[in-house]
Amino acid sequence: MDVTPILDPLNDAQREAVAAPAEPVLVIAGAGSGKTRVLTHRAAWLIEVEGVSPQSLLAVTFTNKAAAEMRGRIESLLKMPVNHLWIGTFHGLAHRLLRRHWQDAKLPQNFQIIDSDDQLRLIKRLLKNLEIDDSRWVPREIQYFINAQKDEGLRPQHIDDEGDETRRQLIAFYQSYQEICERGGLVDFAELLLRAHELWRDRPDVLQHYQRRFSHLLVDEFQDTNAIQYAWLRMLAGKTGLLFAVGDDDQSIYRWRGARVEHIYQFQKDFPQARIVKLEQNYRSTSNILKAANAVIANNSSRMGKNLWTDGIDGEAIKVYSAFNERDEADFIIGRLRDWSAQGNARADAAVLYRSNAQSRVLEEALMNARIPYRVYGGLRFFERQEIKDALAYLRLVSNRDDDSAFERVVNRPTRGIGARTVETMRAYGRANATSMWRAAAAVASDTLAGRASASVLAFMQLIEGMSRDIKNLSLADKVDHVINLSGLIEFFKKEKGEKGETRIENLEELVSAARGFVLDADEDMDELDAFLAHAALEAGEGQADAWEDCVQLMTMHSAKGLEFPMVVMCGMEDGLFPHQRSLNDVHGLEEERRLCYVGITRAREVLYVTYAEQRRLHGMDSYAQQSRFIAELPEDLVEEIRPKIETSRPLRQHQGNRRIATSANLRAGAAEEIGVRLGQRVRHGKFGDGVILNCEGHGAHARVEVNFENAGTKWLVLSYANLDLM
Ligand code: ATP
Ligand code: MG
Numbered sequence: 001m002d003v004t005p006i007l008d009p010l011n012d013a014q015r016e017a018v019a020a021p022a023e024p025v026l027v028i029a030g031a032g033s034g035k036t037r038v039l040t041h042r043a044a045w046l047i048e049v050e051g052v053s054p055q056s057l058l059a060v061t062f063t064n065k066a067a068a069e070m071r072g073r074i075e076s077l078l079k080m081p082v083n084h085l086w087i088g089t090f091h092g093l094a095h096r097l098l099r100r101h102w103q104d105a106k107l108p109q110n111f112q113i114i115d116s117d118d119q120l121r122l123i124k125r126l127l128k129n130l131e132i133d134d135s136r137w138v139p140r141e142i143q144y145f146i147n148a149q150k151d152e153g154l155r156p157q158h159i160d161d162e163g164d165e166t167r168r169q170l171i172a173f174y175q176s177y178q179e180i181c182e183r184g185g186l187v188d189f190a191e192l193l194l195r196a197h198e199l200w201r202d203r204p205d206v207l208q209h210y211q212r213r214f215s216h217l218l219v220d221e222f223q224d225t226n227a228i229q230y231a232w233l234r235m236l237a238g239k240t241g242l243l244f245a246v247g248d249d250d251q252s253i254y255r256w257r258g259a260r261v262e263h264i265y266q267f268q269k270d271f272p273q274a275r276i277v278k279l280e281q282n283y284r285s286t287s288n289i290l291k292a293a294n295a296v297i298a299n300n301s302s303r304m305g306k307n308l309w310t311d312g313i314d315g316e317a318i319k320v321y322s323a324f325n326e327r328d329e330a331d332f333i334i335g336r337l338r339d340w341s342a343q344g345n346a347r348a349d350a351a352v353l354y355r356s357n358a359q360s361r362v363l364e365e366a367l368m369n370a371r372i373p374y375r376v377y378g379g380l381r382f383f384e385r386q387e388i389k390d391a392l393a394y395l396r397l398v399s400n401r402d403d404d405s406a407f408e409r410v411v412n413r414p415t416r417g418i419g420a421r422t423v424e425t426m427r428a429y430g431r432a433n434a435t436s437m438w439r440a441a442a443a444v445a446s447d448t449l450a451g452r453a454s455a456s457v458l459a460f461m462q463l464i465e466g467m468s469r470d471i472k473n474l475s476l477a478d479k480v481d482h483v484i485n486l487s488g489l490i491e492f493f494k495k496e497k498g499e500k501g502e503t504r505i506e507n508l509e510e511l512v513s514a515a516r517g518f519v520l521d522a523d524e525d526m527d528e529l530d531a532f533l534a535h536a537a538l539e540a541g542e543g544q545a546d547a548w549e550d551c552v553q554l555m556t557m558h559s560a561k562g563l564e565f566p567m568v569v570m571c572g573m574e575d576g577l578f579p580h581q582r583s584l585n586d587v588h589g590l591e592e593e594r595r596l597c598y599v600g601i602t603r604a605r606e607v608l609y610v611t612y613a614e615q616r617r618l619h620g621m622d623s624y625a626q627q628s629r630f631i632a633e634l635p636e637d638l639v640e641e642i643r644p645k646i647e648t649s650r651p652l653r654q655h656q657g658n659r660r661i662a663t664s665a666n667l668r669a670g671a672a673e674e675i676g677v678r679l680g681q682r683v684r685h686g687k688f689g690d691g692v693i694l695n696c697e698g699h700g701a702h703a704r705v706e707v708n709f710e711n712a713g714t715k716w717l718v719l720s721y722a723n724l725d726l727m
Contacts, residue, residue: 005077006044010034017244017277018042019049024237024274026222026267027246030308031293031602032284035246036562039220040070042244043085044077046216054085058236059218064089064538066220066562086214090229091189092538094196097210098187099526099534104206105199108185110400110530113537117389118405119143119188125408126176129431137169145170146177150190151226151258153197183436184404193228200235211238221562222247222267226258234270243271249304250297253558253596255588264304282308284564286315288638289608293601296633300591316607317640320631323613326359326572330366332642333569336609337372337552340567347373351553351565353600355578359571360554369680371694371706373551373714377559387493387504391511392536394487395480398468399529402436411437414492417456422449426457463487476528477516484508502689506712557600568604570597573612574625597630610634672696675703675719677726684725688712 007015014034017027018041025042029035043059046052061067067087075081086093095113098105114122123139123146149159156175161168181187187195200207217237219225222245225233237243245267252261268274282290290310297303323329333352340350352363360376367374390413396406412418425448430440438461445457467486471479484490489508493501518532553565557578572578578597583589601608612627672679672693681693691709703719717724 001049003045003049006041006048010038010041011279011281013277013279013281014038014041017275017279018045020275020277022050022242024242024267024271025244025277026264026271026274027244027277027279028248028264028304028306029246029277029279030248030282030306031251031599032282032290032564033279033308034281034283035248035279036066036070036220038279039218039244039246040073041077043070043074043218047074047082048078052216054082056213056215057085057218058093058214058216059085059087059220060090060093060233061087061220062089062224062562064092067092070220089538090225090232091192094192094232095534095538096521097196097199098192099531101199101203101206104203105195107187107195108400108402110527111185111187112396112400112403112406112530113192113534114181114186114188114405115537116143116189118186121408122180122186122405123173123177125427126173126180129427130176137173142170142173142177146174147188147190148258149174150188150194151228153194153228153231179434180404183434184402185400186403186405190228193226193232197228197232197235200232207235210236211241215242217241217243219243219245220247221251223249223252223261223264224254224259225263226254227260228258230260230263230266241271243267243274250300250306250595251561251599253561253592253599255592278306280307280309282310283312284605285310285602286312286606288315288317289601289604289606292318292608292634292638293598295635295638296594296601296630297598299633300594302591318608318610318634318638319640319642320634321609321611321642322627323611325615326362326613326617327366329571329611329613330362332611333363333571333609334366334370334372336567336569337367338370340607341372345566347550347552349565350567350569351555351560351563351603352569352571353555353557353560353603354570354572355557355580355596357556359577363554363571367552368692368708371679371692371708373694373708374554375551377553377555385504385507387489387507388511388536390489391480391484391487391508392533394464394467394483394489395529396533397438397464398471398483399527399533401438401464404430404437407437407441410487411441411460414488416460416488417452418460419453422453422457425449476518476532477512479529480515480532481512484512502687506687557596560603561599564603564605566605567607567609568600569609569611570600571611572616573610573628573631574616575628576623576625577616578628579630594630597628672705675705677705677719682727683707684727685709685717686723688715 007018010018014037017025017038027035027038039059043057046057047054059070061070067089071082071085071087074085086096088096098107098111102109102111120139120143123142127137127139156171156178159171161171181191214236217233219233233243234241247264249261249264252259255261268276285293287310290308294308321329321332323332337347337350341347354360364374364376390410393406393409396403397410408423411423425444426437426440429444429448430437433440441457441461445454445461449457463486467483471482474482490505493504495501496504515532518535520528520531575584579590579593583593610631612625612631615622615624675696677693677696679693679695682690683693684690685707688707688709689711691707691712693705694708694714695706697704704716705719706714706716708714
């Protein structure tokens with residue numbers, strides 16, 4: 001058997017882990033040391049060399065994107081597809097289990113996943129139902145409480161109120177919230193994990209089946225598992241369990257969501273016979289970048305401590321830029337991105353990382369003006385858009401009448417004369433009789449409601465029943481198409497002014513194509529529509545890029561975990577922003593922020609820029625900040641400070657960048673003028689909506705312009721056909 005392709009690209013320590021005998025293994029190592037690579041090679045090794053069937057492997061990663069990548073890598077190592085290998089996120093895998101064992105898990109067969117928006121809405125409604133003053137009770141805090149309890153594996157009856165009135169009330173909210181979910185067959189994200197755990201706990205037969213099936217468990221980013229995830233893994237692993245976990249205590253960044261880095265120590269206690277492997281060579285970053293990362297993280301006191309080195313080149317110094325304000329900062333970044341492309345690099349190899357999502361807006365604006373294509377990971381994704389959630393709510397209701405959150409979303413959308421009072425009557429009935437909105441609607445329509453309201457409610461119910469009947473034998477895509485068409489959403493959005501409504505309708509059309517492209521897992525025996533709805537709910541948490549295009553990557557430091565880029569810009573490095581205001585006075589919080597900073601720095605392979613603004617307008621407020629303490633923690637000899645030039649000591653509109661680029665920009669501007677447009681000019685297109693002209697080429701009948709549309713991305717259009725409105 002030829003094991004060269006599996007072992008050759010590894011160093012000795014990596015090989016030790018990959019080719020370890022059947023025993024628990026824990027790989028603890030710093031960023032970029034090849035943990036993910038080891039995990040993939042281990043899977044290939046088990047299948048190819050140990051003869052383990054792909055069916056017997058369970059691999060857990062952090063995002064769906066990482067899961068897809070991992071499958072691809074294993075397949076290319078083995079040169080064959082591994083369909084029956086279970087790879088996914090904790091949530092995805094838990095969901096899969098619950099679908100298969102819905103009865104054992106005491107769920108209705110067509111249970112629906114609700115995302116955190118739905119969850120929040122449910123909680124708000126709950127407060128309203130209970131006639132509770134929501135100035136005293138913040139829905140978000142209740143949501144946080146409920147999820148935190150679930151993450152710890154606790155049901156309301158398990159929680160001690162510690163004699164505290166507030167706590168007692170929070171527990172009561174959790175209880176009522178859970179009742180609504182049970183009634184509607186609704187499962188939130190934390191519930192997925194908790195249920196899956198309870199399934200193991202309460203059904204030893206089911207657990208045993210999976211213990212026998214999954215002889216090997218592989219877990220990436222182990223440092224970010226929360227209590228319930230770890231408990232779930234341990235039960236599945238059983239006494240003899242072959243758990244192969246890789247992680248880095250310095251990259252634990254989800255403590256605020258219940259992750260416990262202590263699991264790394266717990267692992268060693270729970271599996272005393274485990275082999276511990278440390279990887280110390282970093283293959284990702286230049287020596288300067290690595291040294292900087294090591295220096296920053298050394299300021300944390302609670303660490304396992306490790307020695308990460310590279311035999312790579314020193315590379316460039318880390319460049320720190322102090323900007324006047326956020327616009328100047330954005331201009332500076334644009335300048336560097338331009339230089340990067342001008343040197344022949346791909347745009348997708350450059351990433352701009354920030355601490356919070358709101359920071360992306362200014363950057364996006366600047367990128368648009370500069371005509372640099374970009375993609376934001378972590379913004380409003382397809383499945384999170386209003387119109388998509390509306391259509392999905394119809395589908396959910398068709399699949400499960402008791403889904404209250406779907407019912408409330410669409411009962412009067414589009415408006416069909418079912419006003420707030422009518423909805424309130426239904427709610428009151430539902431509350432009094434502990435039943436769903438749908439059943440309540442049926443009851444009140446026949447006796448409580450006045451004629452007009454009653455007719456509207458009955459018509460709505462007939463509409464849903466009719467949809468449900470009509471689509472029975474249709475394909476998934478036709479089902480989605482049919483429901484959208486009958487829902488009245490299209491007409492509803494047509495009335496919305498401007499291109500916004502049009503975009504929404506396009507998105508609805510896109511949903512039909514998404515359904516067409518949806519493939520039910522070969523291993524799955526669930527209803528296709530339910531599977532599709534679950535896919536939509538799970539996918540919403542993560543960026544699914546549109547058609548591939550070479551573009552700059554924008555994302556939060558959190559979502560950059562596990563990824564790498566030749567060039568990285570970490571921006572907004574100010575105290576209060578990063579480290580975040582909330583953590584400034586809390587040692588644990590501050591250490592978590594520092595780990596996040598370590599994650600950020602170690603994403604960079606060759607070039608790293610760090611920027612901050614002395615004055616920043618964010619959330620409509622101006623603030624004057626100090627540079628982040630993390631910048632001061634970078635060793636001086638690794639840093640090169642870039643000072644703005646004297647003549648630009650007023651707020652910069654345009655950075656004094658690279659002359660060559662300026663010249664080529666002038667040339668293009670001239671060409672644009674020739675064909676009667678202006679670079680940067682706003683245009684409107686019948687189908688694609690509003691956009692900005694980025695580029696142009698050719699002349700006469702062949703003149704083409706490149707337009708960056710706000711909602712449709714960048715497109716080249718032939719000017720004479722495109723019917724563009726120039727604004
Ligand atoms: P992170 O902590 O950021 O998740 P990681 O430890 O998972 O990082 P990988 O992403 O697996 O690290 O590897 C980092 C980079 O180093 C990748 O580009 C990988 O291909 C490369 N690499 C890993 N091991 C080796 C090796 N033995 N030889 C050459 N390149 C390697
Ligand atoms: Mg990794």
